[in-house]
Amino acid sequence: MSAQENLMNWIKECEKDKFVDMTVIDNKIPETKKPDSYIVKITLKEKPQLVELMRKAYESDKVNAFSVIDKRVNGVMFPSRCIFAKTEVDKTITETVFDFYYDTKTSETTMTMIRTFDSNNQELKKTLNKSNIASNAPSKKESVDKEKMENYEIAKVVLSNQTFGILPDDNRTPYNNKNFMGFENKMLILQGIFARDEARHVCAVKNYKYNVDKEGSIMVTFDFTGRITTGSFIITMKKGDNYVEIIEVINQTIPSYKHFRIRFYGEVFPSDACDYMPIVNEL
Structure with a gap:
């Protein structure tokens, strides 16, 4: 069972609904054709049941995440970001980031998942070692750089597909x-x-x-x-x-x-x- 199994099952439920807006980008390294990143963006319009399922999946999975951010929207706690990481057999790190955005004006909910393969984030590798969690917490600069890189990945997607x-x-x-x-x-x-x-x-x-x-x-x-x-x-x-x-x-x-x-x-x-x-x- 993966750490984010419930959220991945929720994505599958969204895939079944033809009225859910979804963008999927599968990037590979040109030289080796190996996976580089996998990006899914889902926008929910007038889908309260799927929004509630998303919140429940998030609550079930966030205990397995190494970084979690919640925020209050209209008096209700709502997911903002959670990050999961897995050490593969070859000692590389697969990192999965879920970002959630709720537009109070349009009542639209957007979820973006970015999965990065073969992560070179040395701080992340240290964090996965339970004995180092307290002493090796990411610095403020590293957190800012990480957020900028995630924004870059999203920008790549929307620039490529004209959205x-x-x-x-x-x-x-x-x-x-x-x-x-x-x-x-x-x-x-x-x-x-x-x-x-x-x-x-x-x-x-x-x-x-x-x-x-x-x-x-x-x-x-x-x-x-x-x-x-x-x-x-x-x-x-x-x-x-x-x-x-x-x-x-x-x-x-x-x-x-x-x-x-x-x-x-x-x-x-x-x-x-x-x-x-x-x-x-x-x-």
């Missing part, structure tokens, strides 16, 4: 909850500083290219066309975080021709997890 959203995050861009670019219903949405006007632009995308280099850095390029706009994007992300550089070229054809080339910085999230204000006026 990402980006919120600007740099000192040069004043905060505005209307600023957003990302994919919704397979269309590119541009708002605020990304659109260069007050409307919500819905655009078609072509020539979408996703590339990962040997260091794990990612580049995404594509062209877009809207009712009164055309343009292109170059998005680059270094391994180890979900922070990206965005170069946008946008041309406006109405009421008069305007050309902009803009550089932003921001964070990549699943588009359905981005907290922004949709603009009513849509083009």
